[in-house]
Amino acid sequence: MFDERLVECRDLSCGYGPEHPVLDHVDLVVERGEILTILGGSGSGKSTLLRTMAGLLPPLAGQVLLFGSDLYARSFEQRAALLRSTGMLFQREALFGSLSVLENVMFPVQELTSVVDPVARELARAKLAQLGVDELAARSPDQISGGQRKRVALARALIRDPKLVFCDEPTSGLDPATAALIDQKLLFIRNAFAIAVIAVTHDIASVQKIADHVIVLARGGVRVAGSVAVVEASSDPEVYALFHRGGDARTQPAA
Numbered sequence: 001m002f003d004e005r006l007v008e009c010r011d012l013s014c015g016y017g018p019e020h021p022v023l024d025h026v027d028l029v030v031e032r033g034e035i036l037t038i039l040g041g042s043g044s045g046k047s048t049l050l051r052t053m054a055g056l057l058p059p060l061a062g063q064v065l066l067f068g069s070d071l072y073a074r075s076f077e078q079r080a081a082l083l084r085s086t087g088m089l090f091q092r093e094a095l096f097g098s099l100s101v102l103e104n105v106m107f108p109v110q111e112l113t114s115v116v117d118p119v120a121r122e123l124a125r126a127k128l129a130q131l132g133v134d135e136l137a138a139r140s141p142d143q144i145s146g147g148q149r150k151r152v153a154l155a156r157a158l159i160r161d162p163k164l165v166f167c168d169e170p171t172s173g174l175d176p177a178t179a180a181l182i183d184q185k186l187l188f189i190r191n192a193f194a195i196a197v198i199a200v201t202h203d204i205a206s207v208q209k210i211a212d213h214v215i216v217l218a219r220g221g222v223r224v225a226g227s228v229a230v231v232e233a234s235s236d237p238e239v240y241a242l243f244h245r246g247g248d249a250r251t252q253p254a255a
Helices: 046-053 076-083 101-112 117-130 146-158 176-193 204-210 228-232 237-243
Strands: 005-015 021-031 035-040 061-066 086-089 164-168 196-200 213-218 221-226
Touching: 005 046, 005 196, 021 046, 021 061, 021 196, 021 213, 021 221, 035 046, 035 176, 035 204, 046 061, 046 164, 046 196, 086 146, 101 117, 101 146, 117 146, 146 164, 146 176, 176 196, 176 204, 196 204, 204 228, 213 228, 213 237, 221 228, 221 237, 228 237
Parallel strands: 035 196, 035 213, 086 164, 164 196
Antiparallel strands: 005 021, 005 061, 213 221
């Protein structure tokens, strides 16, 4: 790692109202070039925590520091400026059906910067090429496969060269070979560009392949945290069940 803290949660509580906290007392750090995976059962707060770190859901208590700044202590404009150094890969890709693949990847540059269209177009083509889907540039999202849509959505998340990418279930709904390809691409962007990745997932095979650190959420908080080896060896029954439930983890339904 690079000893550069990109995200830090300090005694964080998050949820959808003071009477309905989903998580309490969460502490975590994500450094540059690190992949953190967030595990937990259905309703454990995985997506809630991701939304709070990504600037989409104000915390009930505690702090989210993004690039050293208290994200929710900033004005809306200041928060938006901080978040421009992040990218988001949504679970269902959120590609625009009325736009081509290339136009989808260009979209954040066109909307959020003053870069002229020819330059935005070349940037988009370069990101698609890095992820091996540049030949799909002229197609619409409904003309490509689920794995290809994931890679296009990842290209869009990377178009502004973020320091950090948030991923919500990056391998959900994919066959094992395609899921393994998405894992390879996440490792590629980490290794090539020192981009940090925070990924919510239910996919144990993916966690074992890509994660530098893992946190497991249960019962309203962080049940265990550490390296894959440390978490996998945990004797906590809920943590053990996640890693040793039998069968191919990639065939299990999404949490």
